[in-house]
Amino acid sequence: MNNMNVLPRERLPELQLIRAFAIIGVLSVHSTSYAVSAMTDSKYFFIYNFMNIFMKHGTPTFIFLSSFVLFYNYYDRPMTKKLIGGFYKKRLLYIIIPYTLFSVFYFTLLHFLYYQGRPFGDTIESFVQKLLTGKAYTHLYFVFISIQFYVLFPLVLWLFKKVPKLVQWAIPIGLVIQWMFILMNKYYWQVPNKGSWAFSYIAYFMLGAFIGIYYPKLKAWLVISRANARSYRVVAWLMLWIAWGAAGFAHVSMYYNSRLYGTVYNSTLYELMWNAHTYLGTLVLLQFAILFYRAGVRSWTSAFERMGAVSFGIYLIHPFFLLLYRHFPLITGNSILIHLWYAGGFAAALGCSWIVVELTVRFIPGSWVIFGNIPKAKKPVKQADSPALPLSGS
Template sequence: MLNKSTIQKKRENLPELQLVRAFAILGVLSVHSTSYAATAMVESNYFFLYNFMNIFMKYGTPTFIFLSSFVLFYNYYERPLSKELIGGFYKKRLLYIIIPYTVFSIFYFTLLHVLYYPDRSLQDTILSFISKLLTGKAYTHLYFVFISIQFYLLFPIILWVFKKVPQLTKWAMPIGLAVQWAFILLNKYYLQVPNKGSWSLSYMAYFMLGAFIGIYYPKLKDWFVMSRANATSARMAGWIVLWISWATAGLAHVYIYYNSRLYGTQYNSTLYEFLWNVHTYLGTIVLLQLAFVVYRKAPRKLSGMFEKLGALSFGVYLIHPFFLLVYRQFPPQTGSSIITHMWYAGGFLTALFCSCIVVALTVRYVPFSWILFGNISSRKKVKPYIDKTSVAVNKH
């Protein structure tokens, strides 16, 4: 068993993870800001670009789940499992995840009620809210936090199993893929669970990938950090295969949606699942490698901006749909294609900058801001066994 000093030496700070969070939230904003354009602009000469931004950038949610798991297992795996540890874990989740989730569920549910259901009875309103709160459906993006909560419930159990049977940790990746695909296929042919994307089993591969890398990161670090010092023939071959496979799967993913939306081409639903899975699964590793490159090589001002965005990402995730909703109330009243394109681009910029400004100012000046946006101020870097960053959009 490693002693405490050895553990502390190995579990270094990982500020690069904030960059991965920044990349992930940019992906989410790209997908959400092009959701209308990807269908409305089918006749445009630039439809390929809207479709690309809407599909290729769909790595956000899987990356957040991967990061959340990575941080949890990185911080917790070598620690003695105790009631105090688990109690502290759930206390942080309650304060910094479930409370903000509940607050924003109330906010979005109330907003939609005022806009679209003002005549609904009080009883129906209450029942509807309870149902949506318990299923992550108060607004379209809150399913992600709902999934994260499910993983938080599972985490102590999986951690206990891995500590009890350490040999299983080496099989975490194939176990995750097997569970996820068993659920996908069972659901397709037998279960037919509605809104399967709101259930953690749909993302188990990413959670277990994060678990594997979090546990073995000290041994794997040299593979992730692409540098001249780490470059061996085997690693370089692995890096090339990884990036080519990721790009190929991503472009294929984009291509089938392009044909489907533009020409009505129909594909087997399993193909969509497969390409999305390969594209985003490999993408989590690519983004992690990219973060190390940007953190080391990019101008400090640029990497610092990504770090700040990563620190704000959970809050940005929660609030950005509100700004998109308001922005879309004022579409351009013109047939000019240039203005239309600018309007769609403006949606992305509005969601990004308005969200960042509101979250940053709230965290800085409003007492108890964690009620709205979680424990943002302390999520600047991953520290050894200091569990304040775990929702990887944290998520966390």
């Protein structure tokens, strides 16, 4: 391949929809975390349990998508010091700086709420330890994992470019490494907070790498459309969605039985069901996003695209609004109002976070320091005046 004449790859706007679906998953899990323990006596407990477990695709999908985009954009480009330097500069500015800022914010918030009597030296030591392990607040582990993958990315990219045949084995390599880590940790290492380490998610990273590199070749298999429909592809699509649904149902059922009836399952089975459910789910969400984008419902598509664009900012700040919302619990015996209050937690986390991010990006210079590289919202274009977009897979 002549790297000096690499053609730019096709733009994939539907990927923003996947980010939107992923952040909805994150908010669903976080906003129902209290309800699944408080509503076990409710006849609607199965709904809370479903939203809390079935929607756990958020973090794995973000990791898969980040890897997909990186390898999709970088694989055909020559590896130079300038390219790698630019890559790390962007991650420093748009990921690590906001991560550090929000680590300070949440650590300070928790300090004044719960640890005001702690000695200054212990406070500083605790902050440094939490900053370096992604534990300043419960959700920041994801950014910490992402930083680990950013460190790993140039090495994996170099290896795949040096030995292209390795790309064909990216999926099994990722699964083997992840499950070796899971099993070795269970029986030997017992690393605390193993979910904060990249090896717990490396199968998703390698899946994203495989699809990102081979996307032009895999497109006919991934894009569900009449033009791509062949009997063998339709069978593959159906098998994927059925397997995902079955894994998701099993995953949800295990937690339902455990939470409601105290059923005990082997911890490895939890890992397996979560992995199968969310791993297949990344591919299902990719297909669904493309279908949704092709459907052409302009108002909905635009809203989800924008949600995807601001998803990193929403992710960073939404726990603050959940914390604030839960500070004023609803005291009532009316079950309908209780259900509405729990639903309101999701609405508050999404709505308030989205508004704050949009206002920050729009009116505060240098907003990238707070929420990363988020583009300002474009003015809506009338449908009649907008150019027709080529359909994916056509």
